[in-house]
Amino acid sequence: MSTQDDTFRTRVYALVEMIPHGQVATYGQIAALAGQSRAARAVGTLMRLCDGDALPWHRVINAQGRVSTGGDVYRPTIQRQMLESEGVAFDAAERCDLDAVGWDGPSEAMPWE
DNA sequence: GGGTTGACGCAGA
DNA sequence: TTCTGCGCCAACC
Secondary structure, rough: OOOOOOOOHHHHHHHHHHHHOOOOOEHHHHHHHHOOOOOHHHHHHHHHOOOOOOOOOOHHEOOOOOOOOOOOOOOHHHHHHHHOOOOOEEEEEEEEEEEHHHOOOOOOOOOOO
16 A cells, blocks of 8 residues: 555554464564564664554564563563463563464565565 | 664674 | 674664
8 A cells, every 4th residue: 555654664563563462573573574674673663662552562572582671661561461461471581482472474465575 | 964772683602 | 591792774863
């Protein structure tokens, strides 16, 4: 659709909204799906900026299966709680099993791909 | 227009 | 398994 902005940010937002309940995706995965497999840091920046929006940003974690928000101390806690409430299990190391709850990506190729 | 920031990824120790 | 250093890219000021 050319009616919406085709910026990297818009792509990331669209992809995050596609993450199903009870599943999680990694920053690198989102970046790759958005067309920039090496822009994982940019995804992190966008997640921080979109905080407060209606996006399920808590379903986006790093490639190690851990939640991290750097600055804020409470965010990783609530993020983990939100994920656990969706059925995402964390181990003693505060990591989740990406092999079990990892998002397999959109069912169809994205418009920009 | 240019420098700084940042919720990452990967390789090595 | 965990930590550190370096590189990548986009947004912000």
